[in-house]
Amino acid sequence: MHTTVVIIGAGHAGLAMSRRLTERSIDHVVLERGEVANSWRTERWDSLRLLTPNWLTRLPGRAYAGPDPDGYASAREVAAFIDDYASAVSAPVLNGTTVTAVTSTGDGYQVATDRGPWRCAAVVIASGACNLAAVPPVAADVPPGIAVHTPLTYRNPTDLEPGGVLVVGASATGVQLAEEINCSGRPVTLSVGEHVRLPRTYRGRDIFWWTDRAGILDERHDEVDDIVRARSLPSPQLVGTPERRSIDLDTLAARGITIVGRLGGLAEGVARFSGSLANTCTLADLKANRLLARLDDWATSAGRDDELGPPERMEPTRVAGRTPLLELDLHRAGIRSVLFATGYRPDLSWLHLPVFDRRGRIEHCGGVVCDAPGMYVVGHGLVRRRRSSFICGAGPDSAELAHLLHQHLDARALA
Amino acid sequence: MTMTDTPVDNGVNTEALLGAREALSEAPEAAAFTWRATCSWVHGTHSTSTIEGFSGLGTDHQHKKTFTFEADHPECFASQDLGATPVEIVLAGLASCLTAGVAAVAQHRGIQLRSVTATLEGDMNVLGILGADPDVRNGFSAIRVRFDIDANASPDDIEALVAQSQKRSAVFDIVTNPTAVTVEVA
Ligand SMILES: Cc1cc2nc3c(=O)[nH]c(=O)nc-3n(C[C@H](O)[C@H](O)[C@H](O)COP(=O)(O)OP(=O)(O)OC[C@H]3O[C@@H](n4cnc5c(N)ncnc54)[C@H](O)[C@@H]3O)c2cc1C
Numbered sequence: 001m002h003t004t005v006v007i008i009g010a011g012h013a014g015l016a017m018s019r020r021l022t023e024r025s026i027d028h029v030v031l032e033r034g035e036v037a038n039s040w041r042t043e044r045w046d047s048l049r050l051l052t053p054n055w056l057t058r059l060p061g062r063a064y065a066g067p068d069p070d071g072y073a074s075a076r077e078v079a080a081f082i083d084d085y086a087s088a089v090s091a092p093v094l095n096g097t098t099v100t101a102v103t104s105t106g107d108g109y110q111v112a113t114d115r116g117p118w119r120c121a122a123v124v125i126a127s128g129a130c131n132l133a134a135v136p137p138v139a140a141d142v143p144p145g146i147a148v149h150t151p152l153t154y155r156n157p158t159d160l161e162p163g164g165v166l167v168v169g170a171s172a173t174g175v176q177l178a179e180e181i182n183c184s185g186r187p188v189t190l191s192v193g194e195h196v197r198l199p200r201t202y203r204g205r206d207i208f209w210w211t212d213r214a215g216i217l218d219e220r221h222d223e224v225d226d227i228v229r230a231r232s233l234p235s236p237q238l239v240g241t242p243e244r245r246s247i248d249l250d251t252l253a254a255r256g257i258t259i260v261g262r263l264g265g266l267a268e269g270v271a272r273f274s275g276s277l278a279n280t281c282t283l284a285d286l287k288a289n290r291l292l293a294r295l296d297d298w299a300t301s302a303g304r305d306d307e308l309g310p311p312e313r314m315e316p317t318r319v320a321g322r323t324p325l326l327e328l329d330l331h332r333a334g335i336r337s338v339l340f341a342t343g344y345r346p347d348l349s350w351l352h353l354p355v356f357d358r359r360g361r362i363e364h365c366g367g368v369v370c371d372a373p374g375m376y377v378v379g380h381g382l383v384r385r386r387r388s389s390f391i392c393g394a395g396p397d398s399a400e401l402a403h404l405l406h407q408h409l410d411a412r413a414l415a
Numbered sequence: 416m417t418m419t420d421t422p423v424d425n426g427v428n429t430e431a432l433l434g435a436r437e438a439l440s441e442a443p444e445a446a447a448f449t450w451r452a453t454c455s456w457v458h459g460t461h462s463t464s465t466i467e468g469f470s471g472l473g474t475d476h477q478h479k480k481t482f483t484f485e486a487d488h489p490e491c492f493a494s495q496d497l498g499a500t501p502v503e504i505v506l507a508g509l510a511s512c513l514t515a516g517v518a519a520v521a522q523h524r525g526i527q528l529r530s531v532t533a534t535l536e537g538d539m540n541v542l543g544i545l546g547a548d549p550d551v552r553n554g555f556s557a558i559r560v561r562f563d564i565d566a567n568a569s570p571d572d573i574e575a576l577v578a579q580s581q582k583r584s585a586v587f588d589i590v591t592n593p594t595a596v597t598v599e600v601a
Contacts, residue, residue, distance in 0.1 A: 261591070262592075264591075264592040264593045265592075265593040272592075272593045274591045274592045275590070275591035275592075276581065276587065276588075276591040276592070279578055279581040279582065279587075282574070282578045283578045283579070283582060286571065286574060286575045286578060289571070290575075323557060358443065
């Protein structure tokens with residue numbers, strides 16, 4: 001089968017691209033292994049709510065129009081939103097079609113699927129940034145008799161045996177799951193490495209109102225200081241709740257969660273945690289306050305101080321002042337499960353082209369894949385701007401990439 | 416010329432360091448370094464460590480001269496106190512590493528240092544090394560570092576400087592995280 005562009009994946013990013021190509025009358029298909037919004041239907045834990053408020057959930061030509069713009073959507077609601085979008089833009093989605101290999105044909109690509117191959121001039125990789133759990137090598141040293149989980153398989157606390165749980169990683173996922181597991185009566189130890197602390201609201205507004213309005217989400221890939229580092233930053237410690245409460249190491253410690261440093265090693269059933277916890281907390285506190293200072297500067301220069309509450313600063317993280325536990329004999333401490341909330345990575349094992357760096361990451365410049373003319377990637381972190389990591393980034397990213405893709409097709413037609 | 420017009424000079428060549436970071440990211444083999452020390456027993460608890468060379472950037476290197484460090488135990492341990500104790504040398508290593516980091520990060524951030532002093536304390540219950548109490552570890556139960564820094568920067572910037580130097584410090588990592596150590600007899 002032939003088409004001009006194959007889009008791989010019918011999540012929000014692939015569908016936004018589909019809509020852009022339709023606008024430009026570029027012939028394409030969207031290949032989806034499951035059904036539209038598959039990852040929101042099958043890969044999220046039960047209690048998940050977006051970190052981003054509903055008003056920020058917008059795709060090209062469509063914005064949230066429900067009754068609760070300041071609320072945070074559940075996975076089911078996100079799936080419904082994306083599903084509606086697919087119908088609204090009449091995306092040419094082929095469900096139940098898994099891409100198994102992408103190879104070069106010289107002037108284009110062959111996309112092999114479990115339902116036969118496609119030939120095309122250009123490929124848009126929209127297969128998601130979070131297909132696999134990025135689990136550190138130390139996971140292999142978890143002793144027998146203690147179950148290992150990841151956020152991709154975990155649904156709710158009843159998936160875990162009664163008993164203690166070691167949660168590794170304190171990004172949004174780690175802090176949220178540590179809290180809900182602890183509430184289920186399973187004592188939780190939370191291992192904390194580098195993390196990003198943010199207040200849920202600041203001066204009366206959601207933190208995303210600030211980063212959206214102050215232009216922080218629009219910082220471009222070629223503007224940020226260190227793009228590799230910016231792309232690998234953990235998600236901020238936030239949770240979407242009706243009360244819009246903040247979540248951080250101190251609120252978790254107050255609930256009885258034991259906060260320890262980064263998991264450094266595991267041998268003979270004894271986990272060792274870094275003694276650098278205090279410094280990782282200090283770094284996060286300083287960074288959060290630098291951001292707040294920057295937001296204050298913006299508010300003043302934008303003349304908005306009058307409509308906002310007074311500036312504040314985050315209190316230093318109190319658990320940083322305590323001497324942390326450095327080692328834990330898992331069996332003796334009654335730990336029955338270890339949950340590695342250590343991030344996600346894409347699964348591009350079907351992409352048979354030399355487009356990866358030595359750490360296995362796809363090399364691209366603003367979504368234009370290096371050394372693969374006519375290949376684009378969308379939906380990964382900071383593809384073109386900080387916003388790219390979120391649903392609301394698909395609008396501007398797909399507009400620009402569709403433009404570049406169109407130029408590529410025109411140049412190819414002339415060649 | 417006012418203070419702020421003077422170019423910041425902490426004696427650190429950050430351009431070279433940033434260049435090395437760039438170059439080594441492209442050539443990861445060259446980034447693999449091995450550091451070496453040899454130690455000879457002198458008498459009693461007194462020993463002399465010698466540091467001559469290391470490998471990295473795909474080749475062997477000699478220090479400009481051979482450095483030696485005397486180590487011993489103090490008189491209250493019935494020794495002769497002919498050198499610092501090994502644990503004090505560890506504190507010195509941590510202090511030097513963090514201090515070098517402070518200078519490098521300050522240079523990179525355009526902060527002129529006027530003076531930097533690190534004061535370290537390491538607590539230890541010696542019942543551990545004496546084998547008198549199996550519940551007491553041999554090593555430090557806690558290390559405290561205090562930096563006194565005089566620089567043209569706000570207290571927040573100085574705090575950030577010190578935090579960043581810990582984040583990038585080799586010895587800080589060595590003392591806060593486990594390392595696999597093998598010891599064999601030749
Ligand atoms: C825990 C978690 C929390 C999040 N919170 C937020 C939030 O608060 N706000 C926000 O805006 N965004 C949030 N995100 C979503 C984030 O925006 C998206 O993960 C990311 O942008 C990717 O979107 P996507 O459309 O590219 O990928 P996905 O939605 O993952 O879609 C990719 C699609 O590709 C399909 N696919 C994969 N491989 C193949 C293949 N080989 N063949 C065929 N089809 C394939 C998948 O089935 C899937 O349907 C969150 C994500 C996670 C994991």
